Amino acid sequence: MKMIVTGGAGFIGSNFIFYMRRVHPEHELVCVDKLTYAGNMETLAPILGQPRFTFVRADIADRKAMYDLFEAERPDVVVNFAAESHVDRSIEDPAVFLQTNVMGTQVLLDACRRYGVERYHQVSTDEVYGDLPLDRPDLFFTEKTPLRASSPYSASKASADLLCGAYHRTYGMPITISRCSNNYGPYQFPEKLIPLMIANALEDKPLPVYGEGLNVRDWLYVEDHCAAIDLILEKGRVGQVYNIGGHNEMHNIDIVKTVLHILDKPESLIAHVTDRKGHDMRYAIDPSFIHGELGWLPQTKFADGIQKTVRWYLDNRDWWEKIVSGEYRDYYERMYAGR
Numbered sequence: 001m002k003m004i005v006t007g008g009a010g011f012i013g014s015n016f017i018f019y020m021r022r023v024h025p026e027h028e029l030v031c032v033d034k035l036t037y038a039g040n041m042e043t044l045a046p047i048l049g050q051p052r053f054t055f056v057r058a059d060i061a062d063r064k065a066m067y068d069l070f071e072a073e074r075p076d077v078v079v080n081f082a083a084e085s086h087v088d089r090s091i092e093d094p095a096v097f098l099q100t101n102v103m104g105t106q107v108l109l110d111a112c113r114r115y116g117v118e119r120y121h122q123v124s125t126d127e128v129y130g131d132l133p134l135d136r137p138d139l140f141f142t143e144k145t146p147l148r149a150s151s152p153y154s155a156s157k158a159s160a161d162l163l164c165g166a167y168h169r170t171y172g173m174p175i176t177i178s179r180c181s182n183n184y185g186p187y188q189f190p191e192k193l194i195p196l197m198i199a200n201a202l203e204d205k206p207l208p209v210y211g212e213g214l215n216v217r218d219w220l221y222v223e224d225h226c227a228a229i230d231l232i233l234e235k236g237r238v239g240q241v242y243n244i245g246g247h248n249e250m251h252n253i254d255i256v257k258t259v260l261h262i263l264d265k266p267e268s269l270i271a272h273v274t275d276r277k278g279h280d281m282r283y284a285i286d287p288s289f290i291h292g293e294l295g296w297l298p299q300t301k302f303a304d305g306i307q308k309t310v311r312w313y314l315d316n317r318d319w320w321e322k323i324v325s326g327e328y329r330d331y332y333e334r335m336y337a338g339r
């Protein structure tokens with residue numbers, strides 16, 4: 001089986017490639033990535049040159065490049081992780097989010113249709129449902145929750161989901177969609193909450209918590225997300241949306257304190273800064289559908305996953321220190337100066 005994995009040089013895509021190599025070593029994987037600021041070839045270095053793995057640097061929104069690639073590779077399955085993924089960047093500059101997340105998805109869908117791909121899987125997010133109030137812990141996102149995106153990022157992801165649904169209904173294309181909650185684990189770019197807090201704490205820099213830090217996210221260890229996608233590819237129903245989440249809701253401030261505690265750093269490093277515009281209050285997935293239909297359950301408890309994650313950033317300082325010292329420094333100054 002030959003699978004194109006887009007965005008495989010990023011956080012979840014690379015973890016998915018490593019997962020698939022372990023669990024299905026017989027699959028042939030073609031990783032397509034534009035290598036934006038978030039794509040890192042060092043992550044993929046251990047498998048470059050190995051049999052049944054190819055890396056192609058290309059933009060998913062480049063129609064000719066995608067058609068040429070599909071013509072040459074004739075994939076059976078396409079899993080689309082490629083995206084602009086950071087909410088704060090989308091608030092600064094939405095255009096590239098529409099270009100990659102919406103137009104890129106459309107190009108991939110057209111390529112899949114043209115070359116008769118057997119399955120297209122869209123990696124989406126719980127953010128397409130908007131947010132839930134803090135005072136209604138009884139409410140959860142189900143697959144039937146209406147789309148109500150808040151940020152340019154989530155609006156672009158919701159638009160891509162709608163396109164996938166339309167291509168399934170109109171052209172009968174074999175599409176599945178998964179909407180996952182917040183992931184954490186190795187190889188996450190240090191602009192996202194957990195790796196940013198680990199990196200800053202290790203450098204004794206302030207930990208910028210937006211507002212009071214009372215917003216709630218539902219954290220899932222990245223490998224559990226990869227296992228869910230694998231299961232959907234194998235046993236999922238075409239045309240179906242699957243919500244993926246771990247019933248692991250936590251306030252941001254508690255995540256930050258946990259990181260400080262593991263690293264034995266003082267809470268005085270916490271700095272409350274101006275809130276994110278339009279900041280979603282709470283995300284919470286009801287994962288009962290994927291559990292009931294496919295038997296998926298998360299395997300990693302947060303207490304273990306966060307220890308493993310902090311350990312990984314301690315053991316792989318080279319990986320993230322290069323990032324933090326490079327172009328990301330300019331982004332950091334822009335995003336947090338005077339906040």
Ligand code: NAD
Nearest residue numbers: 007009010011012034035036038039059060082083085183
């Ligand atoms: P990431 O930003 O770490 O990686 C994105 C990757 O896509 C990078 O390697 C980048 O170079 C590549 N890319 C960007 N634009 C491209 C283009 N035009 N053509 C080809 N490649 C391009 O993102 P991530 O956190 O790994 O997220 C992966 C997917 O999972 C995204 O679709 C995101 O919406 C979704 N998702 C993420 C989370 C999370 O918590 N991180 C949760 C649910 C869903």
Ligand code: DAU
Nearest residue numbers: 085086087125126127181182191192193208209210215252
């Ligand atoms: O829910 C899934 C989504 O999770 C994915 O679709 C996105 O791609 C992914 O980036 C993530 O979005 P969030 O906005 O929830 O993640 P982020 O790590 O940016 O922020 C998590 C929470 O922490 C959020 O409430 C904002 C807050 N935060 C974030 C940063 C970067 C801070 O308080 N301080 C920070 O410096």
